[in-house]
Amino acid sequence: MSHRVSPKNVVADAGIQAGCWATLFGLRKRGGSTKPKAAQLTRREGAAEAAELAPYVHFGHGWYDLNYDSVTIDSCPSEKLPEYSEDEGVSPEVLQTIQAELEDLSPWLRELSLDIWHHPEIMYEERYAHDRLTEFMASRGFKVTPHYLGLETAWRAEFTYPASDTHRKAKTRSTVHARVIGVNSEMDALPGIGHGCGHNLIAMSGVAVALAIKAALQKHDVPGTVILLGTPAEEAGGGKITLLERGAYKEMDACIMSHPTAGPANISGLWQGVALQPIDVEFFGHGAHAGLAPWEAQNALDAAFVAYASISALRQQMKPDCRVHGIIVGREWVPNIIPDYAKLRYMIRAPTYQELDALRERVIACFDAAALATACKIEIKVGAAYYEVRNNRILGREYSRLVGKMYGMRTDTSVGANYSTDFGNVTFALPALHPAYSIPTEPNGANHTPQFAKSAATKEAHEATLKVAAGLAALGFKVLQDADFTAEVFDEWKAGCGI
Structure with missing residues (x-):
């Protein structure tokens, strides 16, 4: 069973950004291409200098998630402002x-x-x-x-x-x-x-x-x-x-x-x-020699990856305006020792706190399932929720x-x-x-x-x-x-x- 801790402000590590613009991610360059060098050069010829990112990225830029031509700006919906006299406003x-x-x-x-x-x-x-x-x-x-x-x-x-x-x-x-x-x-x-x-x-x-x-x-x-x-x-x-x-x-x-x-x-x-919920999840397993006796271990890294994959599957059933994203943090990992500890730092976002409340339980179920599947112990720390x-x-x-x-x-x-x-x-x-x-x-x-x-x-x-x-x-x-x-x-x- 999971042990859940809900302090008012549990996130004490600066590695997690729960704040305003924590939704923007860089896209990694692909490596290890098997194409000959000449083919790579041909592919790059005529490309814009900013083509390191996919073209569609240019259509979503920060908060103002729209294309920036005059037609788009002029057509943005906006409430009609009320008419004020000088006396009604600030002089x-x-x-x-x-x-x-x-x-x-x-x-x-x-x-x-x-x-x-x-x-x-x-x-x-x-x-x-x-x-x-x-x-x-x-x-x-x-x-x-x-x-x-x-x-x-x-x-x-x-x-x-x-x-x-x-x-x-x-x-x-x-x-x-x-x-x-x-x-x-x-x-x-x-x-x-x-x-x-x-x-x-x-x-x-x-x-x-x-x-x-x-x-x-x-x-x-x-x-x-x-x-x-x-x-x-x-x-x-x-x-x-x-x-x-x-x-x-x-x-x-x-x-x-x-x-x-x-x-x-x-x-x-x-x-x-949108509303946001930061969550820290720790998996505690048992280390072992990865080649000699792997059956002796409870693999905390496997628990983290099972949880990661479960949340990826959950995204198919999530509403388009909801988000779940996170990272995996290790502790002195080496390939020949099965990790006995892994940590996930996740954020859940939904348009309103009420929707966030419901989605959070489904995400936590993914964490619990990963612990059960790998026989690891789990501790879940739920941070302070940000309202919309x-x-x-x-x-x-x-x-x-x-x-x-x-x-x-x-x-x-x-x-x-x-x-x-x-x-x-x-x-x-x-x-x-x-x-x-x-x-x-x-x-x-x-x-x-x-x-x-x-x-x-x-x-x-x-x-x-x-x-x-x-x-x-x-x-x-x-x-x-x-x-x-x-x-x-x-x-x-x-x-x-x-x-």
């Missing part, structure tokens, strides 16, 4: 304040982003980023709490602009309930790749949004609080889930953040993503209007790729928004590649990030300023609606 004066603040801060923010990019740190080891970001926020007038809620690399930065005498005399709804907007900064990198998911940009973006909101509150005399959370271990370990369980989000009326991806210029996306992202529709519409008005940015709401993030759990706990946005990338250089890491350090990526940061800052300001708007946002979340 031009506030937008000007936000844009001017980000323009002034841009050199400092660029330096901050590149500093984090040059010091990549994997999950729960983001010590350099933690210290750099907390020092920066403290120098800008925020009250900073390092090592927040018992997590060494988590942090919190808060700024409150109190109600003035004018507000108190008027007894506005804002005075009665000064609202709180939350912002997230991710910091962790990928093992062996660095910031191949652009978290240096996300860290900087969170800072930019918080500082721009602060400037707007002060200049336009609007009471409110902005809380910026430094959230570790998005790629694996579910840092936001731990922070959520420990109460980090309980004060917030809404929470916002953004994420870079590959795609056409000046495009943003509001996509649901449920973007708040009201927040999304206002964000779309704002970035469209300021920068002519198109916001797409069609179906995206199978990404996952621990921010999905946040969207189920309170109203939240998680837009993606495009940065210029190399061909076949989408998220979770060394090419994307290189792109995340470019000036063009920085400029694209500041556009989205301006839109989110204006959105956050509206949450703090407009009580009726925020009430509508909450009602939408309470009804369980989302994009």
Whole structure:
């Protein structure tokens, strides 16, 4: 029988990426061709330089899983945005304040982003980023709490602009309930790749949004609080889930953040993503001399491969929008000793957590069957599940209007790729928004590649990030300023609606 362990965050090894763009895989080159050398040269003549990957790969590039010609972009389905008057939206004066603040801060923010990019740190080891970001926020007038809620690399930065005498005399709804907007900064990198998911940009973006909101509150005399959370271990370990369980989000009326991806210029996306379940499986057998007495062994490597093959067979009965993928990890294997230990690191993805829950049991049955077939003992550790992202529709519409008005940015709401993030759990706990946005990338250089890491350090990526940061800052300001708007946002979340 299997022994199952379900800690809140069992994945402590950086080799597993449970986070947002853990769906992209490189394709291996084939080796050992028996064709003569001349035939190989003929086959390569006239091929494109990027032909190392199959041609169809070019039709699926990162989150924005569509071909990038103008016809495709124009034909993408998108909700019609509501019409707003100037009074209903954020005033031009506030937008000007936000844009001017980000323009002034841009050199400092660029330096901050590149500093984090040059010091990549994997999950729960983001010590350099933690210290750099907390020092920066403290120098800008925020009250900073390092090592927040018992997590060494988590942090919190808060700024409150109190109600003035004018507000108190008027007894506005804002005075009665000064609202709180939350912002997230991710910091962790990928093992062996660095910031191949652009978290240096996300860290900087969170800072930019918080500082721009602060400037707007002060200049336009609007009471409110902005809380910026430094959230570790998005790629694996579910840092936001731990922070959520420990109460980090309980004060917030809404929470916002953004994420870079590959795609056409000046495009943003509001996509649901998928739920994800990380699982570690260990098989314990008995070693033996592979030639002399193999019958004495219980082969843990066989158990791993039986499980791998069983899951491959299961894929025939899986829905097209579900995914199960993983790796096999050994321990000092040599051919003449039958392995007594093997480890599988798997991820299960499904469109919703409810579907994930059902699929997980079928996958675990494959692991149990492999242990039974090989007489190995088994231990299954189920990590923290990532929920699908449920973007708040009201927040999304206002964000779309704002970035469209300021920068002519198109916001797409069609179906995206199978990404996952621990921010999905946040969207189920309170109203939240998680837009993606495009940065210029190399061909076949989408998220979770060394090419994307290189792109995340470019000036063009920085400029694209500041556009989205301006839109989110204006959105956050509206949450703090407009009580009726925020009430509508909450009602939408309470009804369980989302994009």
